[in-house]
Amino acid sequence: MNRLSLETSPYLLQHSNNPVDWHAWNNETLAKAKAEDKPIFISIGYSACHWCHRMREECFENEDIAALMNQNFINIKVDREERPDLDSIYMDAVVALTGQGGWPMSVFLTPDGVPFYGGTYFPPQARGGMPGFPDLLEGIHDAWMNRRETILKGGKEIIDHIQQTTLAETSQRDSISNETLKQAVKGVWGSFDWRAAGWGRGPKFPQPMTLEFLLRHFTLNDDPLALEMATKTLDAMQRGGMYDQLGGGFHRYATDAFWLVPHFEKMLYDNSQLALVYLHAYQILGGDAPAGRLYKKCVEEILDYVLREMTDAGGGFYSTQDADSEGVEGKFFVWSEAEIDSLVSDPLLFKAAYGVTTHGNFEEKNILFAAKDVDELAKQFNLPPAEVTQRLAAMRKTLFDIRERRIKPNLDDKVLSGWNGLMLAAFAEAARILKRDDYRNAALRNAEFLLREMLVTPDPSGFAHSASLRGASQNPKGLKRLYRSWRKGQAKLNGYLEDYANVIFGLLSLYETVFDEKYFIAAQELTETMIQFFSDPQGGFFDTSSDHESLVVRPKSMQDNATPSGNAMAATVLFRLAAFTGNGGYTQIAEKMLESVQGVLTRYPTGFAQWLVAQSFYVSKPKEIAIIGNVNDADTQAMLDVVNENYRPFAVVAVGTKDSRVPLLSGRDQIDGKATVYVCENFACKLPVNEVEKLRELLKIKD
Numbered sequence: 001m002n003r004l005s006l007e008t009s010p011y012l013l014q015h016s017n018n019p020v021d022w023h024a025w026n027n028e029t030l031a032k033a034k035a036e037d038k039p040i041f042i043s044i045g046y047s048a049c050h051w052c053h054r055m056r057e058e059c060f061e062n063e064d065i066a067a068l069m070n071q072n073f074i075n076i077k078v079d080r081e082e083r084p085d086l087d088s089i090y091m092d093a094v095v096a097l098t099g100q101g102g103w104p105m106s107v108f109l110t111p112d113g114v115p116f117y118g119g120t121y122f123p124p125q126a127r128g129g130m131p132g133f134p135d136l137l138e139g140i141h142d143a144w145m146n147r148r149e150t151i152l153k154g155g156k157e158i159i160d161h162i163q164q165t166t167l168a169e170t171s172q173r174d175s176i177s178n179e180t181l182k183q184a185v186k187g188v189w190g191s192f193d194w195r196a197a198g199w200g201r202g203p204k205f206p207q208p209m210t211l212e213f214l215l216r217h218f219t220l221n222d223d224p225l226a227l228e229m230a231t232k233t234l235d236a237m238q239r240g241g242m243y244d245q246l247g248g249g250f251h252r253y254a255t256d257a258f259w260l261v262p263h264f265e266k267m268l269y270d271n272s273q274l275a276l277v278y279l280h281a282y283q284i285l286g287g288d289a290p291a292g293r294l295y296k297k298c299v300e301e302i303l304d305y306v307l308r309e310m311t312d313a314g315g316g317f318y319s320t321q322d323a324d325s326e327g328v329e330g331k332f333f334v335w336s337e338a339e340i341d342s343l344v345s346d347p348l349l350f351k352a353a354y355g356v357t358t359h360g361n362f363e364e365k366n367i368l369f370a371a372k373d374v375d376e377l378a379k380q381f382n383l384p385p386a387e388v389t390q391r392l393a394a395m396r397k398t399l400f401d402i403r404e405r406r407i408k409p410n411l412d413d414k415v416l417s418g419w420n421g422l423m424l425a426a427f428a429e430a431a432r433i434l435k436r437d438d439y440r441n442a443a444l445r446n447a448e449f450l451l452r453e454m455l456v457t458p459d460p461s462g463f464a465h466s467a468s469l470r471g472a473s474q475n476p477k478g479l480k481r482l483y484r485s486w487r488k489g490q491a492k493l494n495g496y497l498e499d500y501a502n503v504i505f506g507l508l509s510l511y512e513t514v515f516d517e518k519y520f521i522a523a524q525e526l527t528e529t530m531i532q533f534f535s536d537p538q539g540g541f542f543d544t545s546s547d548h549e550s551l552v553v554r555p556k557s558m559q560d561n562a563t564p565s566g567n568a569m570a571a572t573v574l575f576r577l578a579a580f581t582g583n584g585g586y587t588q589i590a591e592k593m594l595e596s597v598q599g600v601l602t603r604y605p606t607g608f609a610q611w612l613v614a615q616s617f618y619v620s621k622p623k624e625i626a627i628i629g630n631v632n633d634a635d636t637q638a639m640l641d642v643v644n645e646n647y648r649p650f651a652v653v654a655v656g657t658k659d660s661r662v663p664l665l666s667g668r669d670q671i672d673g674k675a676t677v678y679v680c681e682n683f684a685c686k687l688p689v690n691e692v693e694k695l696r697e698l699l700k701i702k703d
Contacts, residue, residue, distance in 0.1 A: 202257030248301030424506030497566030629675030
C-alpha cells in the first residue's frame, strides 16, 4: 500500500494499492518536491468518475508507468470533493491551457505548486489525438531538466491569467433591477432546446439553478415563457433515462440531447437541488394538475431514495453513488428484453410503457424511460387509466426488488457539509409542504449531525478544539467554524465558503419548518464567521478562509457549476437573513456583490443562475411574515397552512413569541389571545390579523 491508505476519502483509498508512490496534498509533500527538485504530478478526480477509474486501471496500476512517475515526479492524488480549492485553481489552469476541462484532471506543477501543463484523461498509448501517458511523462521530464526557464515563464503566465480573470468578473459595478432579470430570461430562451427541452445539444445537464430562477421569475413577473421552459425541462428529465424509473433519484447528466442515456452516477448535490425545483413546480401547478402530481411523486421518490441509500446512521447524507458496478458502467440499472419478459406480470404493457426493445437503447440492454403516458397506454390496451397505473407500479416494485439483489454500485460514504446543507433544505421544505413527518425527522437529524459532528466549537479563550483548523487561535470572537468532510467518525479539513453558505441555507430552511430558534441562531452565528474569515475587501468572499493554507492563488469563484457558487449562495442567504433581522449590513454586503455581476447575468444567465435567484428575491420587495403564537397550537398551524398553501419564494416566515431571539418576532403582541400575523416589508408592517381569511387576503396583495 502507498500513503493513501492513511486517508479517509473513498476516492483516495481506491488508489491506495497502486504501484504509484502517491502522496496526499500537504506541506510535507510540497517540501519533498522542493527538496528533491522534482515537478509535481497532481491527479484530481472523485469516486464516481468513470474515466477516473479507466485511467487508474490503464495507467496507475501499470508497473512500468508507475516506475516512470515515481522516478521523475512527486505524485499527488486529490479528491476534488474534499478539496474544491485545489480543484478550482487547477481546473482554471487546465481550461486556460486547453480550452476545456474535466475529470480526471491531470496537471503538472512546479515544486511551488505553479501549474505549467495539464489535461484530463490520458491513455496508456497514443490514440485519438491524445498522447500516450508514458510519452507525456518522458516529455515533461525532459522539459523540466533541459528547458526549465520556459516552463517557469509559462507557469507564471497561467497564474497571471487566472488572477486577471477573477478580477475581470467583479471589476465593473452596475445598478440592480428587475429589467436585468427579464433580459436574462431572454438569454435563457435563446439557448433553449424547444425540441427536447433543456439547454444545448448534448450532453444535457439538469441545471437546477436555471430552473429555479425561471420558476421565481414566473412568480415575480407573470412570465408564461419562463414557466413553459421550466416545465418542459422538468417533464423531459423525469420521463427520460436520466431519472431512475425504478428506484428514484437522478443520474448525473444525459450523454445525449434527449435525456435518455445517462452517466449513471448519482450525486447528492444534484438530487438535493432537483428535489427542491420539482417541489416548487408542484406548488405552482398544484396537485390537481397531472404534471403537478408527477412532480410531487418525483420529489418523494428522490427523497425516499436518499433516505434508503444515502443516509448515515448518525443523520449525515453521503456524497455519491458510483456509475459502475462489477466494473461496467450502468450494469446495475439496465435490463434485457428477455429479463423483462420473464420477470413481470404483463410484459407487453411494461415494455410499451418503458420503451423496452429487443436490441435496447444502451449496449444491447434497456435503460427504462417513460415512453408513453398512462392515458396513451389505457387506450392502447383497453384498460382504465387507474388500472394501468396500478399494474405498472406493481411491476416496477417487482423489478426494483430483483434489482436490489444485484451487486450495487460503490458508495462514497463521506459526508460533505456544504452538500448536506443543500439536502437539509430539500428535506425541510418537503416536510413543510408535503406534511411528511419522516422528512421532518430526517431534516432534524441532519441538522443535529452537522451541529454535532461538523462544527468546531471554540472554548472561552477563543481557541478552537481542532489541530486541523490552521490558525484557529486567530479567532478572538470565538466564532464557530465548520469542517468540510466527515467519514466514519472523523471530521477534517477547513470548511470552504460554499460549506458555510449552504449550511446556513439549510438551517434557515429548517427553521422555517420547525421554528426552533436554535437553528436560526446557528445560521446567524455561521454567517458572522463567514463574514469574518472569508470577506474580500474589494467585495464578496474568497472561497477559502483567511487562515487557510497559502496556495498559488486565493480562489474566488463567482460562476455557478453543478452546485451554486459560494458567493452566489452567500448573497442568497444574506438577503434572507436581512429580512429576518433588519440588519442593513447584510443587505449592503449582498448588494455590493450583486452589483459586481450585473454585466455577466444577461450574457451568461445559465452560468450565473443562483445570482439571478438572489436578485429575484432582492427586487421582489420580500414579505416578512411574523406569526405570534405557539407553533404547536391549532390556530398557529391554521395560519401556517395559509402561508404554505402557495409557492412563496419572496417571503420569510418566523413563528414564536415576542420574547424570541429572532428579531422579526421581537416585541410583537398577540391580539385577543389568538395567533396573530404581521406581514411586513423592511420591518414596516401592515395591520396585524388573527383570522385565516384576512391573512389569505393580505398575502394576495402585490405591491
